[in-house]
Amino acid sequence: MTSIERQLEESLATALSGVFGVNIYKSDTEGARLLPNIVIQCSIGSEEIIPYSGVFRCPATITYATRADSTTRTAFDAKFQDILQVMYQNPNLANVLTTATLKVFLANVVSESPDIKSENRTWSKSLSLNISCTSI
Numbered sequence: 001m002t003s004i005e006r007q008l009e010e011s012l013a014t015a016l017s018g019v020f021g022v023n024i025y026k027s028d029t030e031g032a033r034l035l036p037n038i039v040i041q042c043s044i045g046s047e048e049i050i051p052y053s054g055v056f057r058c059p060a061t062i063t064y065a066t067r068a069d070s071t072t073r074t075a076f077d078a079k080f081q082d083i084l085q086v087m088y089q090n091p092n093l094a095n096v097l098t099t100a101t102l103k104v105f106l107a108n109v110v111s112e113s114p115d116i117k118s119e120n121r122t123w124s125k126s127l128s129l130n131i132s133c134t135s136i
Helices: 004-016 073-087 093-097
Strands: 023-026 037-042 056-067 102-117 122-135
Touching: 004 023, 004 037, 004 056, 004 073, 004 093, 004 102, 004 122, 056 073, 073 102, 073 122, 093 102, 093 122
Parallel strands: 023 037
Antiparallel strands: 037 056, 056 122, 102 122
């Protein structure tokens, strides 16, 4: 059985597959990552409700990065808005992330953080999410 965090990463990757022109990677991807890319990372945080309930809070981070010399700031921001739009789709994100082996109760965006990495001349922005889920 796949861990909850890997199931969440796979569900997020599937939800983001409609964002064109980017490479999507999960946290377990080894080797070089081609730009522009989206990197998805989930972890298991605390158990919610009561101990041994099996419902976990799983913080997730979605990071979009691209080279600063191959795109404009306007194009970078537009692509990030495409990513953000996926988080607010109808049906809601919790329903989109639910699969045959994973039930997502709550999924919401907590914060957004811009970053400029000068050593690689890349721009990146991250979304932080709080996800409450259980394995079925």
